[in-house]
Amino acid sequence: MRARVLVRPKEGILDPQGEAVERALPALGFEGVSDVRIGRMVELEIDDPAQLEEISGKLLANPLVEDFEVQLLDEPAQ
Amino acid sequence: MRARVLVRPKEGILDPQGEAVERALPALGFEGVSDVRIGRMVELEIDDPAQLEEISGKLLANPLVEDFEVQLLDEPAQ
Numbered sequence: 001m002r003a004r005v006l007v008r009p010k011e012g013i014l015d016p017q018g019e020a021v022e023r024a025l026p027a028l029g030f031e032g033v034s035d036v037r038i039g040r041m042v043e044l045e046i047d048d049p050a051q052l053e054e055i056s057g058k059l060l061a062n063p064l065v066e067d068f069e070v071q072l073l074d075e076p077a078q
Numbered sequence: 079m080r081a082r083v084l085v086r087p088k089e090g091i092l093d094p095q096g097e098a099v100e101r102a103l104p105a106l107g108f109e110g111v112s113d114v115r116i117g118r119m120v121e122l123e124i125d126d127p128a129q130l131e132e133i134s135g136k137l138l139a140n141p142l143v144e145d146f147e148v149q150l151l152d153e154p155a156q
Contacts, residue, residue, distance in 0.1 A: 006119050007119070008121065018120075021120070021122075021137060022122075024137060025133065025137065028137060030129055030132075030133055031125075032124060032125030032126055032129075033123065033124050033125075033133070034122070035121075035122060036121070036122040036123075037122070038118060038119070038121075039118070039119045039120075039121070040116060040118060041084050041086065041116070041117045041118060041119040042096075042114065042115070042116050042117075043086065043113075043114070043115045043116075044099075044100075044111055044112070044114040044115070045111065045112045045113040045114075046111050047109075047110030047111075048110055051108055051110075051111075054108075055106075058106060059099060059102060059103065059106060060099070
């Protein structure tokens with residue numbers, strides 16, 4: 001089945017990419033954006049979704065500084 | 079409101095990060111994973127969600143090689 005893993009910096013961990021985006025927005029004319037956090041998204045096909053937690057913690061995220069969230073996606077209509 | 083933008087490589091565009099993850103999995107004992115694609119996830123607070131499409135196309139994604147998807151997230155309970 002298709003699944004998605006969202007990986008984001010833990011709360012309190014510095015996110016320089018997010019800060020850079022937040023600082024760039026007003027210069028492009030966009031106001032009213034705050035608390036920008038940038039992480040990774042991994043999408044994959046997996047036979048056994050029960051493995052996803054372990055795969056995420058071992059290979060996709062660094063649990064010291066990142067949290068992850070597993071989402072199971074609906075199969076596309078055949 | 080809180081919003082999330084998912085940025086992924088367009089279909090047909092090479093994704094070396096995804097290929098590296100896919101190749102690493104069997105060595106860690108995980109079989110049955112395929113079609114791994116790695117993108118970015120941006121989460122932010124925005125006053126005017128109508129700006130999100132333009133912000134995503136101008137600053138968060140490179141429309142030449144990436145697609146993006148905007149998700150509006152529920153406000154957390156106060």
